[in-house]
Amino acid sequence: DTEVTQTPKHLVMGMTNKKSLKCEQHMGHRAMYWYKQKAKKPPELMFVYSYEKLSINESVPSRFSPECPNSSLLNLHLHALQPEDSALYLCASTGQSYEQYFGPGTRLTVT
Amino acid sequence: KNQVEQSPQSLIILEGKNCTLQCNYTVSPFSNLRWYKQDTGRGPVSLTIMTFSENTKSNGRYTATLDADTKQSSLHITASQLSDSASYICVVSANDYKLSFGAGTTVTVRA
Secondary structure (H helix, E strand, O other): OOOEEEEOOEEEEOOOOEEEEEEEEOOOOOEEEEEEEOOOOOOEEEEEEEOOEEEEEOOOOOOEEEEEEEOOEEEEEEEOOOHHHOEEEEEEEEOOOOOEEEOOOEEEEEO | OOOEEEEOOEEEEEOOOOEEEEEEEOOOOOOEEEEEEEOOOOOOEEEEEEEOOOOEEEEOOEEEEEEOOOOEEEEEEOOOOHHHOEEEEEEEEOOOOOEEEOOOEEEEEEO
């Protein structure tokens, strides 16, 4: 199983809502990532978890809150987002081979 | 500053033809270079990954080359198919976690 799954596929939320994005992998990978990607731009790194601990936070606003409940799951909690936060949010994981596997993404629209 | 530059920005080719995409990088130290294919609104899918000691790697009709001395890589697509229409992203890793992404080359294959 070389798959990273993400739910939901699409999410529309208001600026006062609280929602969560979920990511799951069962490849035994110990590093997991959140990226944000705007249209026609490369992915931008947001967070990295290594062995379930936050190792990199790329100065992401506090309205984005990551959580790694266990080695297979990664969540991104969203609160009080702005319309400019609308983007494709990608989860990824890396194993021993350094190859990074991406999930299909969640298309987020903030209204 | 670590940079990855790709050319051309976009290209259109006829089905069955070959094409070559270029990637130049200034990332240092160098760990590995990856090529990803990304369909619109989907997560990137790995095509090849090469370390310093590898200078060519193939995945079906995709062949990547790496010249670590000149810090250049290319991705050659042979006998293009309509399904090859996508964005192709060159990604260079200086360590295990942080990746430097190119802006991508958008390939359109026409019948």
